[in-house]
Amino acid sequence: MLWNRWVQFYFHLPIIIRLLLSVTFLMLSFGYLIHLIEPDHFPSTFDGIWWAFVTGSTVGYGDYVPLSSLGKIIAILLILAGGGFVTFYMATLSAGTIKLEQDLSKGKITYKGTNHTIIIGWNERTKQLIEMFKDHNLDTDTVLIDHTLNKLSYQDHQIHFINGEPTSDKTLKKANIEQAKNVVITSDPTLTEEEADRQTILNIIAARGNNPSIHIISEILTEMQKKNATRAGTDVVLRSNNFMSSLFYQSLFQKDPQATDIIAETLEEQQYCSELIGEDLIHKDFYFCAQQFLVERKWLIGLVRENEIILHPDFTSPMKKGDSLIFLRPLDHAQNRVK
Template sequence: MLWHKFIQFYFHLPVTVRLLLSVSILMIMFGSMIHLIEPIHFPTVFDGIWWAIVTGSTVGYGDYVPLSAIGKVIAILLILAGGGFVTFYMATLSASTIKYEQDLSEGKNQYTGTNHTIIIGWNERTRQLIEMFKDHNIEMDIVLIDHSTQKIAYRQHRLHFISGEPTSDHALQQANIKHAKHVIITADPTLTEEEADRQTILSIIANRGNHASIHIIAEILTETQKKNAVRAGANVLVRSNNFMSSLFFQSLFQKDLQVTDIIANTLTEQQFCYEVIDDDLIGKNFFFCAQQMLHKRKWLIGMMRNEEMFLHPDFTLELKKGDSLIYLKPVNQIQLK
């Protein structure tokens, strides 16, 4: 019964562990035998095991050598049996390492880290986002889920790739979503805008269902699906079409100036922030607050009152309790939440 349980346990182990266990048992057995047969030349079991490993791996230091006929027969058996086991073990270990690297590139390996960010969709926006993290030395573990990409060179990108449907529970569990911190869902560029938004909403539902409190940032292309995305559980919506329309509008009034470069650099180098005013700012005007913020390297650009946004309000506007200030702050001063 015990032998049967051991056999079941043994053959359920990974092949590399089984081989290592077999080699270890073999070396201990031969090392113990040579110690019993020639106790003078092999005074301890450890000396015998050392000789068995050196001989079985064909290294052959020659510091311990059997002198008796039976000892030499054991050495011959060790070379024939042990050499094959050790060689096979090393070949299997090398093959397993290569296969693991291939599985990483093909998105087959599960992610086991925590406090990471999951990005859904491999596209140019995702690539640029990862480059921004790199340029600003933001340490963040990124897990990418994508169904359209067959292979990603993991050495060239700071991410862990999971190949699968973003709405699949299996893919999300492979990405260890229960221990993730953020999810960023990008719109699928291969679909129409309506189809892409429906796919995004399904992804939001799947992510929210697997992690009730995770922070979800989703890209929505059409106005009609904005409310549905919020209902599905998105915390932040990125309206990329609105942003692009605003860029075109701004460019109409600037013949030579590259407005897109200015805005892109602003978004890359600065972070938009807001915070509720302190009690000592109640009753102060907007101009006074702007001066106070400048001392902290914060550029005040607007305020929020009763969920209504005011950009560049009149400097004489007095602040009330509950108002929030909107300002720009250098990215290198931002800490991820």
């Protein structure tokens, strides 16, 4: 009964482990056997095992050789059995490594890390966000979930790819969402705005259902779905259409349309940042803080107070302890992101 359990346990192991155990057992057995047959030429069991591994792997250093007929027969059996096992093991190990890399690129491998950021959707915004992660050397792993990609090279993008529907619990568990820190849900560019927002809301519900405490940032295209996204459980709603509409308006109706290009290009070279105010700025007004920040090439635009974002507050508004100031600064100097 016990023997059957061991056999079942052995055959349930991965083939690489089974081959490694088989090769090890074979070499140990032949090493001990040659030590018993020729104790003068193989004075210790370790010497016999060393000879078995060298001979079975076809390396053949020649520092130990059997001299008796029985010893030579043992060597022949070792070469026939051990050589085949070792060759098969190396071939299987190589094939397994290649298959693992292929499965990783095809999004079939489960992510095992923690405190990572999950991004849903592969598009230009996602690519830019990943590049910003790299440029600022952020100490966080990135997991991408997308159902439109068939393959994504880990070497080229340095992200863990999961292929599947982001509303599927199976897919989210493969991304280890239960131990993730953030989820960024981008809008699907292949859908209409209404369809994309509905899909985003379903993604929010699925993510929140699998991790009630995770921080969710989502992109919503239409105003009518903004409240629904909040009800679904997102922490932050980003409206990219608002900004683009403003630029279009300025380009159409202002006296100098070329200024829109300058504004857009300038904003592309900036990054939104936040910084907890120091003791020296408590009770100072917003105007005073703006002047102080300009000295460091920081363009102050608002503040965060008690989880509420206040843009362009009154210049006379006094700062309170615990406030965070929101500002823009060039990308090459930016360090802290708005959370």
